[in-house]
Amino acid sequence: MNRQLSVTLVLVITALAACAHRAEPAGQFNAAIAPFTSSRDSALRLVGVAKSHLDASDLNSLTVAYTALEERGNGYAGFLVSAVNDTSFSPERNAQYAAGLAEAIAKFNATFKKIAPTNLRYAPVDAAWVEPFSNTVSDYWNRYHTALPSLSPERKADLLKRLKAETVWPNYEDVATVETVETTVAKP
Numbered sequence: 001m002n003r004q005l006s007v008t009l010v011l012v013i014t015a016l017a018a019c020a021h022r023a024e025p026a027g028q029f030n031a032a033i034a035p036f037t038s039s040r041d042s043a044l045r046l047v048g049v050a051k052s053h054l055d056a057s058d059l060n061s062l063t064v065a066y067t068a069l070e071e072r073g074n075g076y077a078g079f080l081v082s083a084v085n086d087t088s089f090s091p092e093r094n095a096q097y098a099a100g101l102a103e104a105i106a107k108f109n110a111t112f113k114k115i116a117p118t119n120l121r122y123a124p125v126d127a128a129w130v131e132p133f134s135n136t137v138s139d140y141w142n143r144y145h146t147a148l149p150s151l152s153p154e155r156k157a158d159l160l161k162r163l164k165a166e167t168v169w170p171n172y173e174d175v176a177t178v179e180t181v182e183t184t185v186a187k188p
Contacts, residue, residue: 033166035129036077039105040169042125043069046112049120051177058115063172065111069125070169072097072104077167080137081160087148089141098134102127 047066054062076097083089105127116122151159 033163035126035133036073037166039125039127039129040073040167042123043105043108044170044175046122046125047172047175048177049122050112050116051175053117053120054115061111061115065108066172066175069101069104069108070171072101073167073169076101077164077169080167081163083141084148084156084163085160087145089138089145091138091141094134094138094141098130102130105130 043066047062050062051059079093079097105125109124109127112122112124148156
């Protein structure tokens with residue numbers, strides 16, 4: 001990879017998230033998107049466990065709460081993908097998507113707390129990362145957005161593919177049912 005392409009890729013990845021202190025681009029990307037992915041995976045584990053432990057009424061409540069979370073998560077993910085793909089960015093829309101996602105996480109957590117079986121131990125989905133993430137995305141976009149047009153089509157496609165894989169939320173029906181949270185602990 002030539003020097004200019006390497007620098008450009010690092011700047012693009014940095015523009016997408018909070019952590020910009022690692023030298024290796026893949027490490028930067030993973031660290032930058034990690035809070036988004038972690039919250040998504042946490043919600044998926046909770047839904048997967050709850051599907052096998054709740055009655056029909058509570059499952060309906062869970063479906064509604066998760067679907068709202070999925071829509072807000074995918075809305076923000078789509079915004080990020082679009083920003084990279086189209087090389088355009090709106091700080092206002094970024095803030096709106098972030099606020100919507102944080103609100104949906106809070107509502108999901110409140111719903112899950114009400115319907116969770118009493119014997120189920122769980123950690124709520126983290127939302128503390130959303131506002132700082134949003135602020136950092138805006139900050140880095142302002143500083144480094146001019147690097148995007150110089151990415152090769154292959155590099156841009158790879159970046160978009162990874163961004164989608166790490167941020168898109170599956171629909172409720174596609175969330176697997178699991179017996180315990182321990183069997184679905186996040187990937188290494």
